Amino acid sequence: MNITFIGAGNMAEAIVAGIIGNEVVTAEEVCVTDISEARLEHFEFGYGIRTSMNNAEAVANADVVVLSVKPQIFPAVWPEIESALKPEALVISIMAGIPSATIAHGQPIRVVRVMPNTPALIGRGAAGIAAGELATEFDLEIACTLLGAVGTAVVVTEEEIDAVTALSGSGPAYVFYLLESMLEAADQMGLKPGISRNLALATVIGAAELMLESGEGAAELRAKVTSKGGTTHAAISTLEERGVKDSVVAALLAAQARSKELANG
Structure with missing residues (x-):
């Protein structure tokens, strides 16, 4: 399962560390993109994963794409990513405040939203996971496995994500x-x-x-x-x-x- 993380922030690092450390995937199956060369070098040498500054190339062969950028950056980076996605790729978003329907915007894209929190940085996180309109039970299992590597993961409805944000996210x-x-x-x-x-x-x-x-x-x-x-x-x-x-x-x-x-x- 090839996974590409768009954005090399702290939460992306927590998940990468968890899934590699718990052998959910191998380092060779993980790629991270970012505009910061320093952050990419940190990931490359710290975790032995692939890195890239080209989002489109990085997602071209990805089975799972994790959107881990700040919400305000999403409109700028999404068009090139969307055009390069494999038709069967799963999109997991850890961006706050952006509904799955906004990400899919009428396209047949399977989206799962995740609201994690900062204790994931030490493997003690709490995450709510919600399926978008086209996401399957298997998609939810994938998201739960990834987030379960850094703490507790529970499935909720997307309507409940705002409550999860208020309770455990904040x-x-x-x-x-x-x-x-x-x-x-x-x-x-x-x-x-x-x-x-x-x-x-x-x-x-x-x-x-x-x-x-x-x-x-x-x-x-x-x-x-x-x-x-x-x-x-x-x-x-x-x-x-x-x-x-x-x-x-x-x-x-x-x-x-x-x-x-x-x-x-």
């Missing part, structure tokens, strides 16, 4: 924001930065893994550690009084709305 930023707040409080309480960083990171990772392994819900786990009149109760009560949960829900709904706006141009 999700790492919410966690970083929480950590930023926790560390600021730790500084005000007099903890040394190195100590507070280690404790905060271990707490977030441990809490997530506890929820994963226990199978219990977030509210149930929170209740178990929130004894009435205790320190945790004082903290949670303050968060509730200040409407933090409502703010988080509103934030995700705003992200979903913005994703829809981008998709609609």
Whole structure:
């Protein structure tokens, strides 16, 4: 299975590293294109793959083409790529905000949209995968295999991609924001930065893994550690009084709305 990545950014590198490292494909089957010679040299020497600065030539024999460019670049690069595609080629897009119908624009092109997130860079990503109108179950399996090499991959409908964008696509930023707040409080309480960083990171990772392994819900786990009149109760009560949960829900709904706006141009 020959795979060509259009764009040599961080997410493309994460997927390339994952699929080669997990032996989903061989290095000889992967090609990456970009306008940056430095990035192409990085891929060539770091992963032993083929590189090119000519998109049309790179996709001519590709079974799978992964669009990993920024959305605003798509209109400029797509015409030459589309004209060079094999009729049976699968197009996988990790571009945010561009519907599969826009990519296919009435042509018989099989498109699968993917919304990944940045923890894919360390093999702990979360990706939503949605089939375009002509994509098959086998196409979804291919996309799940590729993204599964760098984390968790789940199949959703394209109508749900905006919600996935708000939840997991933008999700790492919410966690970083929480950590930023926790560390600021730790500084005000007099903890040394190195100590507070280690404790905060271990707490977030441990809490997530506890929820994963226990199978219990977030509210149930929170209740178990929130004894009435205790320190945790004082903290949670303050968060509730200040409407933090409502703010988080509103934030995700705003992200979903913005994703829809981008998709609609």
